[in-house]
Amino acid sequence: MHVRELTKSALTLPWAISMFGVQQIANLVSAPPSAERMAGAAKAFDEVADATAEQLDGWARQTYHVGSGVQRTLVDLMMLRTPAVDSSALMRMMARMQSGPLFQAVMRYGMPPVGWVDSLLVPRKDAGAVGQEFANKLHIITLVTQVHSQLGLHGDAHTPLLDLVSKAAELETFPRLWAVEGLGNYIGDQALARGGPVSGLLTDPAVALLPPWSLTMLHAGIGMSFAKHVLNRLDPASAPDAVRAAIEEFAGSCHRSSRDGYAGAALESLGLATRTLYPNLVLLLDRHLPNVAPELHGYFWHGAGRAMYFDPMNMLPSVNAPWRAIRRLDDEAPHDLARQNVLSGLAWALTVVNMRQPIIMEAFLRHHGELASADAAFVDGVTSALLMRYDTTREDAHIMPFVNYVPRDGDPALAALWKQLITVPCERALTDDYAELSEGRRLEQLFHYRSVH
Amino acid sequence: MREVAKSMLGFSWAVSLFGFQQLSKVMTASPSQSPSLTVAEVEEVSRAVQSHLFGAAAMQFRAGDEWQRRLVDVIFDAASMQSLDPRRIVAALDPRTLLTDADPRKMVQTGVTVIRQTVDRAVETVKQSAAAVTPSTPSNPA
Numbered sequence: 001m002h003v004r005e006l007t008k009s010a011l012t013l014p015w016a017i018s019m020f021g022v023q024q025i026a027n028l029v030s031a032p033p034s035a036e037r038m039a040g041a042a043k044a045f046d047e048v049a050d051a052t053a054e055q056l057d058g059w060a061r062q063t064y065h066v067g068s069g070v071q072r073t074l075v076d077l078m079m080l081r082t083p084a085v086d087s088s089a090l091m092r093m094m095a096r097m098q099s100g101p102l103f104q105a106v107m108r109y110g111m112p113p114v115g116w117v118d119s120l121l122v123p124r125k126d127a128g129a130v131g132q133e134f135a136n137k138l139h140i141i142t143l144v145t146q147v148h149s150q151l152g153l154h155g156d157a158h159t160p161l162l163d164l165v166s167k168a169a170e171l172e173t174f175p176r177l178w179a180v181e182g183l184g185n186y187i188g189d190q191a192l193a194r195g196g197p198v199s200g201l202l203t204d205p206a207v208a209l210l211p212p213w214s215l216t217m218l219h220a221g222i223g224m225s226f227a228k229h230v231l232n233r234l235d236p237a238s239a240p241d242a243v244r245a246a247i248e249e250f251a252g253s254c255h256r257s258s259r260d261g262y263a264g265a266a267l268e269s270l271g272l273a274t275r276t277l278y279p280n281l282v283l284l285l286d287r288h289l290p291n292v293a294p295e296l297h298g299y300f301w302h303g304a305g306r307a308m309y310f311d312p313m314n315m316l317p318s319v320n321a322p323w324r325a326i327r328r329l330d331d332e333a334p335h336d337l338a339r340q341n342v343l344s345g346l347a348w349a350l351t352v353v354n355m356r357q358p359i360i361m362e363a364f365l366r367h368h369g370e371l372a373s374a375d376a377a378f379v380d381g382v383t384s385a386l387l388m389r390y391d392t393t394r395e396d397a398h399i400m401p402f403v404n405y406v407p408r409d410g411d412p413a414l415a416a417l418w419k420q421l422i423t424v425p426c427e428r429a430l431t432d433d434y435a436e437l438s439e440g441r442r443l444e445q446l447f448h449y450r451s452v453h
Numbered sequence: 454m455r456e457v458a459k460s461m462l463g464f465s466w467a468v469s470l471f472g473f474q475q476l477s478k479v480m481t482a483s484p485s486q487s488p489s490l491t492v493a494e495v496e497e498v499s500r501a502v503q504s505h506l507f508g509a510a511a512m513q514f515r516a517g518d519e520w521q522r523r524l525v526d527v528i529f530d531a532a533s534m535q536s537l538d539p540r541r542i543v544a545a546l547d548p549r550t551l552l553t554d555a556d557p558r559k560m561v562q563t564g565v566t567v568i569r570q571t572v573d574r575a576v577e578t579v580k581q582s583a584a585a586v587t588p589s590t591p592s593n594p595a
Contacts, residue, residue, distance in 0.1 A: 002489055004529045006479070009495040011521050016502040016514055017468060023510040026563060028457065029570040038457050044505045045460035051501030052467040055494045060474040064467055071462045079455050 020048065062100060091277050091312075104145065111138055119317040126321035129363035134317045136353050136360075137310065143175050147182030150175070161187060161207050165214045173393035174356070180214050180392070184221015191257075192229050199256035213392050216443055219262045223269030226253040231273055236280050243284060247292045264444025267296050271303025271345070276310065286334060298448040301338040305345020305381075308332065309353070322367040340377040344449040347372075347381025352389060356398045358405040361422065366409065369417045377449050379421055383429040384446040390434060391443060403427060471498060509559060520548070 024041050053064050112135070119131040147153065151167055161183070168179040191198045201222055202210070210218070230246040238246075247270075254266040274281050282304060289297045308314065314325045325346055333339035354360035365372060372378040389399055403426040407414045437443050478491055506514050527545040 002492065004525060005489075005492045006495070007529075008522050008525050009492050009499065010475075011525065012518050013495055013499045013502070015517055015521065016499050016506070019506055019510045019514040019517075020502045022563070022567065023506060025571070026567045029567060029574050038454065042456045042460040045457070045464040048498075048501050048505060049460070049464040049467040052464075052471045052498050055498055056467070056470060056474055060470050064470050067466050067470075068463050071466065072459045075455060075459045075462065081455070 020044075059100070059102075062096070062102065065096075066102075091279070095277055104142070107138055107142055107145075115317055121318040122321055126363050126366075127317070129357075129360045130317040130320045132357050133320065133354055133360045134315065136357070137315055140178060140310075140353060143178040144182060147179050148186070150179060151183065153183075153186050162209060165210060165218075168214070169211070173396040177217060177352075177389075177392055180217040181221040181224070184218040184223075185225045186221070187218075188222040188225025188229075188257075192225060197256070198226070198253045201257035202262070203257065203259055213394075215259065215262055216265045216388055216446070217392055219258055219265035219444075220269055220447075222257055223254055223266030224273055226250050226266070227270045227273035228277065231270075231278050231281065234278070234281055234284070236284060238284070240288065243288045244292045247285065247288060247296070251293045251296055261441030262444050264299055264447045267444075268299040268303040268306075268447040270296065271300040271305075272307045273303070274300070275304040275307030282332075283334065286338065298337060298341050301333065301341035302345040302348070302448045304332075304338075305342035306349045307345075308342065309346050309349035321363055323364065326368050326371065340375070340380075340449045340451075343375055343377040344381035344384070347378045348385040348388075349381075351382045351385035351402075355386075355389065355402045358402050359408065361402075362405075362407045362409060362414065362418070365407075365417050365421065366411075366414060369414070369421075372421055373417065376451070379425045380449050380451075382422060383425050383433070384450070386426050387429055387434050387437070387443075388446050390430060391438065391446075403430075468498075509563065513560060516553075 024044060027037055028041050030037075049068075053061065056064055115131060115134040115138070119127050119134070122130055150171070151164055152159075153164070164183055165180065168176055168183060171179055187201055188198070191201055201207075202215070202218055227250060230250045234243060234246055250270055251267065255263055258266050270285070271282075274285055285300065286297075289300055308325045308328070311325065314320070314323070314328075329339065329342060329346075333342045350361065350364060386399065386403070389396060403423055405418065405422070407418050409415075437445055475491060475495060503511075503514065523545045527542050531542070
């Protein structure tokens with residue numbers, strides 16, 4: 001019976017599509033031409049395409065979204081127009097695809113040659129540093145997207161969090177950092193999938209024995225999960241009440257699941273998720289945050305700064321040295337609080353990602369030394385990132401060599417700048433600030449701009 | 454025109470992928486994939502397309518669809534030896550109802566009109582483009 005029905009349906013569909021095509025073409029070519037008719041035809045094609053895409057799943061849905069984006073860009077280019085790219089949709093599409101084999105293959109085999117060719121556009125003096133920075137970013141994207149397979153995380157498995165953290169502890173120091181953040185994101189997603197208000201994820205007695213080194217990144221991870229959950233409901237036209245409710249829900253979830261002194265690490269992820277996945281919502285949230293959750297405002301922009309560093313548009317070697325993200329600082333940050341936190345977040349990400357190769361920070365200071373020494377937010381970002389690394393993976397062999405690095409450039413001014421902006425503040429942070437923040441249960445302060453140094 | 458081109462390509466892309474997906478589902482049918490689910494998916498897309506048909510096109514679609522459904526029933530009944538009554542088969546295959554509802558003269562007329570208008574529009578576009586690139590005759594300074 002099913003085969004018979006399937007045959008009928010399979011014959012009905014092409015017949016309907018043929019009639020639909022003829023009708024739309026007749027409509028389009030009938031005189032006189034009208035913009036209204038064109039818009040009507042485009043709408044009809046879009047509606048049918050959307051209804052069809054709704055029925056696609058797995059690889060077919062991914063392929064549809066990729067192909068659709070590519071063909072729209074190609075049509076724009078053929079008609080000599082700037083492609084209308086919705087970066088929010090593009091980023092969400094990439095986020096959906098990130099665990100798929102296509103995305104992994106592109107990251108592993110497609111992007112490195114692209115980066116190499118692109119680095120030929122960079123002056124020789126900077127090429128090594130920005131090429132390495134590009135490779136580091138790709139490495140991190142690969143690490144973040146492989147967390148599930150690395151730690152054996154599956155939706156139906158119920159491995160205790162303590163065991164998963166022990167598993168992560170076996171990884172090398174650098175992948176461990178991202179694995180633990182991914183783990184936080186995973187337990188957040190699991191809790192949200194169960195429904196109802198989320199609470200106690202990291203305060204429950206069952207997880208009381210979590211090692212202290214895992215706490216900051218676990219908090220950052222659950223924050224990321226909560227942020228994605230509430231942002232999914234918003235769009236630039238959302239009513240003020242909906243935006244306020246989303247912020248309140250996010251802040252509430254973070255506070256209910258965070259330990260004393262760690263909530264900031266979770267709250268910061270709202271800025272990271274918004275600027276990465278929904279850049280068209282950044283200014284909307286900025287307008288409401290001071291009234292709904294003022295304590296979140298600085299964290300939000302710090303996260304946005306981190307996201308700016310990882311923005312795919314700022315990724316290729318040729319848009320760095322000088323760094324495009326720095327050029328866009330004033331355009332993206334609408335006020336002082338935002339600017340300081342964005343710069344701090346950018347410096348934070350730059351330090352964490354490239355600590356193993358100080359030549360990258362050296363190249364950065366060569367181009368932006370003036371800005372870095374003029375604004376305390378840069379030093380804040382570097383020292384906070386260093387303390388976070390020290391707190392989570394203090395046995396890492398790259399921490400002290402980074403602090404005491406002497407630029408190879410041979411320029412005494414650059415060497416003095418390194419000492420002034422990196423060595424001295426980082427040594428002071430390690431000897432004084434860390435103990436104060438750690439013992440005072442205030443490590444969350446590392447996730448926003450602290451004006452006192 | 455740009456948006457129409459994008460929408461048409463998007464539509465063709467979605468339909469092609471959908472067809473390919475359904476075909477692979479049927480060819481690699483597993484116990485977890487219910488055939489009725491595949492039917493429901495195809496019907497859903499058909500409904501979306503049909504909701505945009507109106508006037509003569511809607512009537513012609515319905516007539517054609519009913520006829521093909523009767524035809525499929527006859528073929529399946531015959532194949533499963535459920536009905537070998539020749540009168541029923543002839544009645545089901547009788548194209549007169551199809552021809553009455555769908556009116557082939559109208560279909561041909563519509564087709565001819567569409568082709569004529571398409572050619573007219575193409576000629577008009579070429580003329581406009583040619584006029585745009587032809588330099589205007591310089592005016593006599595005297």
